[in-house]
Amino acid sequence: MVARAMNRQQSASAVPPFGVPSMVPTLNGTGFMFEVLDDYARDWIRCAGAGSGTVLDLGCAYGVATLPALAAGARVVASDMEPRHLEILAAKVPPALRGQLSCIAGALPGLDFPDGSFTAILCSRVLHFLAGEDIDISVAKMARWLVPGGRLYLVADTPYGIWRKAIPAFEAGKRASVRWPGIIVGLHDYLPTAGVKKHIDKPPFMNLLDAELLARTCTEAGLRVERASFIDRTDFRGLGRLDGRENAGAMAVKG
Numbered sequence: 001m002v003a004r005a006m007n008r009q010q011s012a013s014a015v016p017p018f019g020v021p022s023m024v025p026t027l028n029g030t031g032f033m034f035e036v037l038d039d040y041a042r043d044w045i046r047c048a049g050a051g052s053g054t055v056l057d058l059g060c061a062y063g064v065a066t067l068p069a070l071a072a073g074a075r076v077v078a079s080d081m082e083p084r085h086l087e088i089l090a091a092k093v094p095p096a097l098r099g100q101l102s103c104i105a106g107a108l109p110g111l112d113f114p115d116g117s118f119t120a121i122l123c124s125r126v127l128h129f130l131a132g133e134d135i136d137i138s139v140a141k142m143a144r145w146l147v148p149g150g151r152l153y154l155v156a157d158t159p160y161g162i163w164r165k166a167i168p169a170f171e172a173g174k175r176a177s178v179r180w181p182g183i184i185v186g187l188h189d190y191l192p193t194a195g196v197k198k199h200i201d202k203p204p205f206m207n208l209l210d211a212e213l214l215a216r217t218c219t220e221a222g223l224r225v226e227r228a229s230f231i232d233r234t235d236f237r238g239l240g241r242l243d244g245r246e247n248a249g250a251m252a253v254k255g
Protein backbone atom coordinates (compact mmCIF):
# COMPACT_ATOMS: atom_id res chain seq x y z
CA MET A 1 0.00 0.00 0.00
CA VAL A 2 1.37 3.43 -0.86
CA ALA A 3 0.46 5.70 2.03
CA ARG A 4 -1.92 8.54 1.30
CA ALA A 5 -0.31 11.93 1.97
CA MET A 6 -1.93 14.03 4.70
CA ASN A 7 -1.52 17.75 5.09
CA ARG A 8 0.89 18.95 7.77
CA GLN A 9 -1.86 20.35 10.01
CA GLN A 10 -3.59 16.95 10.29
CA SER A 11 -0.29 15.17 10.87
CA ALA A 12 0.88 17.49 13.63
CA SER A 13 -2.38 17.21 15.58
CA ALA A 14 -2.51 13.40 15.32
CA VAL A 15 0.64 12.71 17.37
CA PRO A 16 0.01 12.80 21.14
CA PRO A 17 2.34 14.99 23.24
CA PHE A 18 4.74 13.47 25.82
CA GLY A 19 6.88 15.00 28.57
CA VAL A 20 10.25 13.70 27.32
CA PRO A 21 10.91 15.70 24.13
CA SER A 22 12.88 12.98 22.31
CA MET A 23 10.16 10.33 22.84
CA VAL A 24 7.23 10.54 20.42
CA PRO A 25 4.26 8.31 21.34
CA THR A 26 3.00 5.86 18.73
CA LEU A 27 -0.68 5.97 17.76
CA ASN A 28 -1.20 2.25 18.37
CA GLY A 29 -0.05 1.85 21.98
CA THR A 30 3.31 0.28 21.07
CA GLY A 31 5.45 2.75 22.96
CA PHE A 32 7.56 5.52 21.51
CA MET A 33 9.63 6.49 18.53
CA PHE A 34 12.98 7.82 19.81
CA GLU A 35 14.18 10.90 18.02
CA VAL A 36 17.77 10.32 19.19
CA LEU A 37 19.37 7.94 16.71
CA ASP A 38 21.67 5.19 18.02
CA ASP A 39 24.85 3.96 16.32
CA TYR A 40 23.06 1.13 14.52
CA ALA A 41 20.42 3.40 12.98
CA ARG A 42 23.09 5.96 12.08
CA ASP A 43 25.15 3.28 10.34
CA TRP A 44 22.06 2.06 8.41
CA ILE A 45 21.44 5.67 7.27
CA ARG A 46 25.09 6.05 6.21
CA CYS A 47 24.99 2.72 4.34
CA ALA A 48 21.63 3.64 2.73
CA GLY A 49 22.99 6.94 1.45
CA ALA A 50 26.25 5.45 0.19
CA GLY A 51 24.73 2.63 -1.89
CA SER A 52 22.59 2.56 -5.01
CA GLY A 53 20.14 -0.15 -3.91
CA THR A 54 16.86 0.07 -2.02
CA VAL A 55 16.80 -0.14 1.79
CA LEU A 56 14.03 -1.17 4.19
CA ASP A 57 12.99 0.46 7.50
CA LEU A 58 10.79 -2.02 9.40
CA GLY A 59 8.63 -0.56 12.16
CA CYS A 60 9.58 2.90 10.91
CA ALA A 61 6.94 4.79 12.97
CA TYR A 62 7.06 8.45 11.88
CA GLY A 63 10.36 8.04 10.06
CA VAL A 64 13.12 8.97 12.50
CA ALA A 65 15.56 6.88 10.40
CA THR A 66 13.74 6.96 7.04
CA LEU A 67 13.76 10.77 6.75
CA PRO A 68 17.56 11.22 7.10
CA ALA A 69 18.12 8.22 4.80
CA LEU A 70 15.98 9.91 2.12
CA ALA A 71 17.90 13.15 2.66
CA ALA A 72 21.15 11.19 2.19
CA GLY A 73 19.89 10.10 -1.25
CA ALA A 74 18.61 6.59 -0.45
CA ARG A 75 15.62 4.82 -1.97
CA VAL A 76 13.64 3.64 1.06
CA VAL A 77 10.78 1.24 1.63
CA ALA A 78 9.25 2.32 4.96
CA SER A 79 7.02 -0.27 6.60
CA ASP A 80 4.91 -0.33 9.74
CA MET A 81 1.88 -2.21 11.06
CA GLU A 82 0.14 1.15 11.72
CA PRO A 83 -0.98 2.89 8.50
CA ARG A 84 -1.47 6.23 10.34
CA HIS A 85 2.27 6.31 11.12
CA LEU A 86 3.00 5.92 7.43
CA GLU A 87 0.58 8.70 6.50
CA ILE A 88 2.31 11.08 8.90
CA LEU A 89 5.73 10.05 7.62
CA ALA A 90 4.69 10.53 3.97
CA ALA A 91 3.42 14.04 4.76
CA LYS A 92 6.81 14.99 6.27
CA VAL A 93 8.83 14.10 3.16
CA PRO A 94 9.91 17.14 1.11
CA PRO A 95 8.37 17.03 -2.41
CA ALA A 96 11.79 16.61 -4.06
CA LEU A 97 12.40 13.35 -2.14
CA ARG A 98 8.93 11.76 -2.45
CA GLY A 99 9.92 9.67 -5.46
CA GLN A 100 12.52 7.88 -3.32
CA LEU A 101 9.95 6.59 -0.77
CA SER A 102 7.48 3.70 -0.84
CA CYS A 103 5.31 2.99 2.21
CA ILE A 104 4.05 -0.52 2.94
CA ALA A 105 1.61 -1.25 5.78
CA GLY A 106 2.07 -4.71 7.25
CA ALA A 107 3.05 -6.62 10.37
CA LEU A 108 5.87 -9.01 11.16
CA PRO A 109 6.04 -11.96 10.97
CA GLY A 110 3.45 -12.03 8.14
CA LEU A 111 5.05 -9.31 6.00
CA ASP A 112 6.75 -10.44 2.79
CA PHE A 113 9.05 -9.05 0.10
CA PRO A 114 10.76 -10.77 -2.83
CA ASP A 115 14.13 -12.34 -2.05
CA GLY A 116 17.11 -10.07 -2.70
CA SER A 117 15.11 -6.80 -2.53
CA PHE A 118 17.27 -4.72 -0.19
CA THR A 119 20.89 -3.71 0.36
CA ALA A 120 20.26 -2.86 4.03
CA ILE A 121 17.42 -3.43 6.50
CA LEU A 122 16.82 -1.65 9.81
CA CYS A 123 14.40 -3.18 12.30
CA SER A 124 14.60 -0.90 15.33
CA ARG A 125 12.68 -1.65 18.53
CA VAL A 126 10.08 -3.97 16.97
CA LEU A 127 11.30 -7.55 17.54
CA HIS A 128 10.62 -7.36 21.30
CA PHE A 129 6.88 -7.34 20.50
CA LEU A 130 7.12 -10.81 18.94
CA ALA A 131 7.11 -14.32 20.39
CA GLY A 132 10.44 -16.13 20.05
CA GLU A 133 9.43 -18.29 17.10
CA ASP A 134 8.09 -15.20 15.31
CA ILE A 135 11.41 -13.40 15.88
CA ASP A 136 13.20 -16.33 14.26
CA ILE A 137 10.72 -16.41 11.33
CA SER A 138 11.01 -12.63 10.85
CA VAL A 139 14.82 -12.51 10.93
CA ALA A 140 15.04 -15.51 8.56
CA LYS A 141 12.77 -13.57 6.16
CA MET A 142 14.94 -10.45 6.50
CA ALA A 143 18.00 -12.55 5.61
CA ARG A 144 16.22 -13.73 2.44
CA TRP A 145 15.16 -10.16 1.52
CA LEU A 146 18.80 -8.98 1.54
CA VAL A 147 21.04 -9.04 -1.53
CA PRO A 148 24.34 -10.92 -1.09
CA GLY A 149 26.58 -8.63 0.97
CA GLY A 150 23.50 -6.80 2.33
CA ARG A 151 23.41 -5.66 5.96
CA LEU A 152 20.82 -6.26 8.66
CA TYR A 153 20.60 -3.84 11.59
CA LEU A 154 18.53 -4.92 14.61
CA VAL A 155 17.78 -2.91 17.76
CA ALA A 156 15.60 -4.10 20.66
CA ASP A 157 14.57 -3.27 24.22
CA THR A 158 16.46 -5.03 27.01
CA PRO A 159 15.38 -5.54 30.65
CA TYR A 160 17.87 -2.83 31.68
CA GLY A 161 15.88 0.23 30.52
CA ILE A 162 12.26 0.92 31.44
CA TRP A 163 11.61 -2.79 32.13
CA ARG A 164 14.03 -3.08 35.08
CA LYS A 165 11.66 -5.14 37.22
CA ALA A 166 12.22 -7.93 34.67
CA ILE A 167 16.00 -8.11 35.36
CA PRO A 168 16.02 -10.91 37.99
CA ALA A 169 13.85 -13.30 35.94
CA PHE A 170 15.77 -12.45 32.75
CA GLU A 171 19.15 -13.13 34.35
CA ALA A 172 17.89 -16.34 36.00
CA GLY A 173 16.54 -17.47 32.61
CA LYS A 174 19.88 -16.74 30.95
CA ARG A 175 21.74 -18.75 33.60
CA ALA A 176 19.32 -21.65 32.99
CA SER A 177 19.78 -21.36 29.18
CA VAL A 178 16.10 -20.55 28.62
CA ARG A 179 15.80 -19.78 24.91
CA TRP A 180 13.66 -16.62 25.36
CA PRO A 181 14.32 -15.44 28.94
CA GLY A 182 12.73 -11.99 28.49
CA ILE A 183 9.04 -12.86 28.07
CA ILE A 184 6.94 -10.69 30.41
CA VAL A 185 3.16 -10.31 30.65
CA GLY A 186 1.09 -7.77 32.61
CA LEU A 187 3.24 -4.96 31.23
CA HIS A 188 1.79 -2.20 33.41
CA ASP A 189 3.24 -3.92 36.51
CA TYR A 190 6.71 -3.29 35.07
CA LEU A 191 6.46 0.28 33.80
CA PRO A 192 7.77 3.24 35.82
CA THR A 193 5.14 5.98 35.33
CA ALA A 194 1.48 6.44 34.39
CA GLY A 195 2.58 8.56 31.44
CA VAL A 196 4.58 5.68 29.96
CA LYS A 197 1.82 3.15 30.72
CA LYS A 198 -0.67 5.22 28.74
CA HIS A 199 1.40 4.76 25.57
CA ILE A 200 2.31 1.08 26.02
CA ASP A 201 -1.10 -0.48 26.37
CA LYS A 202 -1.48 -2.70 23.33
CA PRO A 203 1.17 -5.46 23.41
CA PRO A 204 -0.06 -8.48 25.39
CA PHE A 205 3.56 -9.31 26.27
CA MET A 206 7.14 -8.22 25.70
CA ASN A 207 10.05 -10.42 24.70
CA LEU A 208 13.01 -8.50 26.09
CA LEU A 209 16.30 -9.22 24.38
CA ASP A 210 20.02 -8.57 24.66
CA ALA A 211 22.93 -8.44 22.24
CA GLU A 212 23.66 -12.16 22.60
CA LEU A 213 20.07 -13.15 21.74
CA LEU A 214 20.00 -10.81 18.71
CA ALA A 215 23.33 -12.21 17.51
CA ARG A 216 22.09 -15.80 17.95
CA THR A 217 19.01 -15.09 15.84
CA CYS A 218 21.11 -13.56 13.06
CA THR A 219 23.55 -16.47 13.09
CA GLU A 220 20.72 -19.02 12.96
CA ALA A 221 19.31 -17.11 9.94
CA GLY A 222 22.62 -17.70 8.15
CA LEU A 223 24.03 -14.18 8.58
CA ARG A 224 27.54 -13.25 9.73
CA VAL A 225 27.39 -11.09 12.85
CA GLU A 226 29.85 -8.19 12.64
CA ARG A 227 28.78 -6.31 15.74
CA ALA A 228 26.47 -6.90 18.72
CA SER A 229 26.37 -4.70 21.81
CA PHE A 230 24.29 -2.96 24.41
CA ILE A 231 23.23 0.60 23.54
CA ASP A 232 23.46 3.40 26.10
CA ARG A 233 20.30 5.53 25.76
CA THR A 234 21.15 8.66 27.71
CA ASP A 235 17.95 10.15 26.28
CA PHE A 236 15.94 7.75 28.54
CA ARG A 237 17.33 9.28 31.70
CA GLY A 238 14.13 11.22 32.44
CA LEU A 239 12.52 7.87 33.24
CA GLY A 240 14.54 6.87 36.28
CA ARG A 241 17.72 4.97 37.23
CA LEU A 242 19.21 3.35 34.15
CA ASP A 243 22.62 1.79 33.53
CA GLY A 244 23.76 2.18 29.92
CA ARG A 245 22.28 -1.11 28.64
CA GLU A 246 18.79 0.20 27.79
CA ASN A 247 18.74 -1.19 24.23
CA ALA A 248 20.73 -3.85 22.39
CA GLY A 249 21.81 -3.92 18.76
CA ALA A 250 23.29 -6.27 16.21
CA MET A 251 24.63 -5.76 12.69
CA ALA A 252 24.99 -8.82 10.49
CA VAL A 253 25.97 -9.35 6.85
CA LYS A 254 24.64 -11.80 4.28
CA GLY A 255 27.27 -13.98 2.66
Ligand SMILES: C[S@@+](CC[C@H](N)C(=O)[O-])C[C@H]1O[C@@H](n2cnc3c(N)ncnc32)[C@H](O)[C@@H]1O
Nearest residue numbers: 031032033034059061080081082107108124125
Ligand atom coordinates in the same frame (compact mmCIF):
# COMPACT_ATOMS: atom_id res chain seq x y z
C1 LIG B 1 8.59 1.30 19.70
S1 LIG B 1 8.22 1.90 18.08
C2 LIG B 1 9.83 2.06 17.36
C3 LIG B 1 9.91 3.10 16.29
C4 LIG B 1 11.29 3.35 15.67
N1 LIG B 1 11.67 2.27 14.80
C5 LIG B 1 12.33 3.58 16.74
O1 LIG B 1 13.30 2.80 16.84
O2 LIG B 1 12.21 4.56 17.49
C6 LIG B 1 7.63 0.41 17.32
C7 LIG B 1 7.08 0.63 15.91
O3 LIG B 1 6.96 -0.66 15.30
C8 LIG B 1 5.63 -0.89 14.86
N2 LIG B 1 5.35 -2.33 15.09
C9 LIG B 1 5.13 -2.95 16.26
N3 LIG B 1 4.97 -4.27 16.07
C10 LIG B 1 5.10 -4.48 14.73
C11 LIG B 1 5.03 -5.63 13.91
N4 LIG B 1 4.78 -6.85 14.42
N5 LIG B 1 5.23 -5.48 12.57
C12 LIG B 1 5.47 -4.25 12.04
N6 LIG B 1 5.54 -3.12 12.77
C13 LIG B 1 5.36 -3.23 14.11
C14 LIG B 1 4.75 0.04 15.67
O4 LIG B 1 3.56 0.38 14.98
C15 LIG B 1 5.68 1.24 15.90
O5 LIG B 1 5.58 2.17 14.86
